[in-house]
Amino acid sequence: MNHDVDGFRFGLVTPVAAYLMAWLSSALGLRCIVRTVHHGHRGKSGWLILGAASIGCGIWTMHFIAMLGFTIDRIDLTYDVGLTVLSLVIAIVVVSIGVFVVGHLGATRWTLGVAGPVTGLGVSAMHYTGMHAMHFHGSLRFDTVTVVLSVLIAVGAATAALWAAVTVRGLMPALAAGLVMAAAVTGMHYTAMAAVSFHPTATAADLHTGQSPLSLLLPMLIGPMFFLFLAAWIVMFDPLLVAGDSGSSRTASAAAPTARLHP
Template identity: 60%
Template structure:
């Protein structure tokens, strides 16, 4: 049996939850990078690392929340645990590379393009590595044109996010940038899923591995707790708030 897989088995629930998780990771990543602008350089690496880990966890969690709604006709889907964990590591590492490049080198066109390409390709690798972790009683095929489009979306989203991280100041502009990033990253995921076609061998055949419920849900708990802790650190950091206030005061004085 061959057919296009369904990514909306739970209707709008999984896309909405995935979008919110992507927005949370983007928001925390942006706020952490803003923190590096206002304080001494000695602590810049720690805040960039926290921002990169937050954004990477948000993107990875978005992917696997969305995958909870993935179904294929007459196919039993499980996941390979080592590959699933590797996809999380890839997400964090490549986002870290992009964050550190723009955090220390700024957003000159060539620097931003390099960081955006590296990060975007890493996000795409995370997505397709997560897909490679799937085990089902069939074969997965991809439409090359749609896959290419998903990679281009990932690069564009990563470039925009890195630019916003060091260029946008203030809570409301950063919130808007986080929402845009959430739309872009989630759009990349579902564009990639639109490229998928599944050929099922036999409905009776069972594949080894962990089911989505038994593997993905417990794995999501760790990144979710990390994002919660990162949010607490960012929200209750008084110097970050003071830095935003100083920026606002400078803009107000410049307007007059």
């Protein structure tokens, strides 16, 4: 990035907040997928959808929380609402593809070899669609090598996440896996931002016009964050997950008929 660009307007506040959001949503998504793999198959598609939407919303929210700290010297930034929403749809759809492939076929070399790259490329598409939604007086240029590196990080993170989704069991391992996934996803974001250079073309009359990204992005972040809150509430009170964490697989299997008798 050139000398006019600052990705840390609020210091470490936005990177830390973005990382925490990525961590919580990753751990939440893993718990949803674990529910289908280790604790029975009732409502499997619903839990896979909930897990994929949680991870997709979390990655998207992480991206735009980080973008709240992004500024260009003396240039006002605005965002196209349609493209911003499209980036959210891309995140959820591509994560769903990877989650459903691995959730139904298992974490084999073949499934990970297909689902991992597809999901990673989708996450990258979400990021660059979100960047394309940004409007300002000037042009964007991308360093090819750094862009490729960011995509490789995204593919690696997606593959590791899908592998963990069907192998990690228990609350603490899921939280630990979420930490690693969040570090990879957040690292991908800032690597991708390092590939960007901005070249303003505005005249003095064009500077400091438009609406603040803070006023645009904050309202849009409320919906996905509220969804993640509801998803967390569902996971926290699911009897099979609670039984699976507190006891053996026998306890988990014994809890299943109880859940059916007393929903």
